[in-house]
Amino acid sequence: MGIVIDQMRYDYLTRFADRYSEDGFQRLLQEGFSLENAHYSLIPTYTAVGHATIFTGTSPSDHGIISNNWYDKYAKKEIYCVDDFQYQTIGNDSNDGKKSPHRMLTTTITDQLHLSQNMKGKIIGIAIKDRSAILPAGHTANGAYWFSGSNFGQWVSSSFYMDALPNWVNEFNNSNKNDSYLSHPWETLYDLNTYTQSIADNNAFEDLFAGEQTPTFPHDVPNLKKNNDNYSLIKAIPAGNTMTADFAKAAIIGEQLGKSEFTDFLTISFSSTDYIGHQYGPASVEIEDTYLRLDKDLADLFQTLDSEVGKGNYSLFLTADHAAVHVPSYLQSLKIPAHYFRQKDFIAYLSTLTQKYFQSDQLIENVSNYQIFLNQLVVESLGLDKNTVAQKLADEVINYDGIYKAVTARTLQTNPFSEGILNSLQNGYNQKFSGDVMLVPYPATLSRGKTGTSHGSGYSYDTHVPIIFYGNGFKKGTSAKKYDIIDIAPTIANVLQIEAPNSTTGKVVSEALQK
Incomplete structure (x- = not known):
């Protein structure tokens, strides 16, 4: 399984470590192998680029995903990385599913696993963002699923993968769970005064939800829904991560992953961390609370894997598609160049x-x-x-x-x-x-207003991300050696004893392997 946390800085592992539970991030750190000095060696550090790079084991110079959106000098227009209008949405009548991975020109580790088993086993990709589900799952996936917000509030796919949603997806969409995630305010998980790793809750460096007067807790989600594109609001609160984890658990059970003689591969990207990070920045109470809640979501996900697949019967890695800079206006207030x-x-x-x-x-x-x-x-x-x-x-x-x-x-x-x-x-x-x-x-330059933050550069605040290998085939430990994000795919290929993706330029992280 590959887990990508959108916009996770490495220091979120260390800043919030004393408040993480034993079963979430700490489980991976204590029982897995953590690369403490892992970076992206490419520009731009955007979502699509990061996901493609992780799973292909190479850079945009080879895999062809050069941004989220970019100018197509042949078509003379801007294009989006996974748009493909020859396909239709599966799940509703929106345009949200007219997508495919066709602009990614190389294979992924998920493709290589399918090829090695003559297309046996299952490859499933899941994320709120379409590009974060599609690119990791590769060209041969059995299914990729993403969230259609606005007035739909449904998980959808593309006719690139299938003609109809599986029963377990329909059951999830029809269960009213997607409404439940927006049914209560976003309050801090613990007493607000205990959030000592953050700056003051009310500050001048954070964006507002439409309808709010201050960027402060509690965020009245039920009443904010109408003015913030209805179901799309779920993307921008921690409940979006919970929904993603719940959907992934439904996939594990519904697809019976890990139950056959063949190896299955589930890719999960947690996207809400990125939306929240953009709005509030790395120093915010909102980010601290989001990661404390994500820690619990991960613990629940790991417990499902333990019960459905069996502890010791699966392998996974956890990383990020990029990190983020502190809000430049906040840095300026501290006399740091921005x-x-x-x-x-x-x-x-x-x-x-x-x-x-x-x-x-x-x-x-x-x-x-x-x-x-x-x-x-x-x-x-x-x-x-x-x-x-x-x-x-x-x-x-x-x-x-x-x-x-x-x-x-x-x-x-x-x-x-x-x-x-x-x-x-x-x-x-x-x-x-x-x-x-x-x-x-x-360094520390953004093209936006003076609240909130972003990413995209080749500077360390955008490039330094976690990489943790865990489970069957990996030993416990840490390394302070410098590794590159492109090293993940060949390392997973080595554990699976399959060919690496066809344009891989990374190296195997041999010190993490249990030999």
Whole structure:
């Protein structure tokens, strides 16, 4: 089983450790093997990129998932990582299920397991977010399921996988459980005064739910539901993680996972941690409470595995798709360097550059994900060389306040960077899909308002995540050696004694293995 916790910083394991139960995170830490210095060596650190990287064992340069959304320079439009309109939603009449993993160009560890068993055994992916269910489950999954919010409040899938939902999914959707998660206020699990790992509950650095006056407990979920897109509100509260764990337990029982002679693989991504993290930031009481509640959800999930599969009869890993920066305005209040980047102003600046040096304001086709895409047709019509234009822009934009580094596609294609932020930039660069100039902002920079936080950089606050291996095939222990997220897939392949995914560039974490 692969567990991914969306936006989990490594220090959430240590900051809240004394309040975790013995059966949740502590069980994994005490009985599993924890990599304490594991990182992403790529940019951007976004949800889709992280999930694809974990399960393929390689970087966007190979697997092709270069962001959540990105500019398609062939179709001349922005695309979403798992959109696939040749398929239909299975479960309701929304567009939420028109998805597939077709943009991920390599196999996953889940694909390789299926291939090794001649498509025997079951592969199931589960997450509130579609991309977090689809990409880990791979191309050959028996099913991937995600949550359709708004006025639906149902778990759905895609006709890529199936023609109809299994009975156990229909039973879950029809049980009214999805209503129960929104039936009571979000109050702190323990007395608010005991949340000593957080800043004051009422502060200027957190976003509000629509209808709230302050970002403080209790959050009146039943009354907030109407103004916060109805069932979609569940994504942004800890109950969304509880719902995900409950749905995963239903899958274990409904699919009879672990009961046959073949190996099954369940992937679970807990998405609510990301929504809550974006809204409140790492220093918030809300984040502390969310992880204390998630700890209990994990304990319940592990107990279900013990009873249904048998302790010692399963293996799992737990990691994150990225971490997050402290809210920059909060860092600024502490006199720590932090920044906000206004893309609209930067695009206007680019226009003045191209007008000044090339007598045209039509050379830039798109700016997104800190990438500049040139308009190839305009470049050629003016008799210009694309690489010359790109290099001039890279040389000039470094003078723009907020841009810390700028590198052309040609530089990334011809010069290997073995370490540091430019190595991460290179690993995230895909020659076929990426832009012509790649940009790196200052550390602790966000393009958003001054409340809440985000992620996406190659700096350590976004790259340092937990990796814990647990169960059959793994020993107890810890390691402070530096490992990369791409090392998970080949390590799991070694335990399963199967071929690693077809573009894997990671290494086996041999010190975690029970030999």
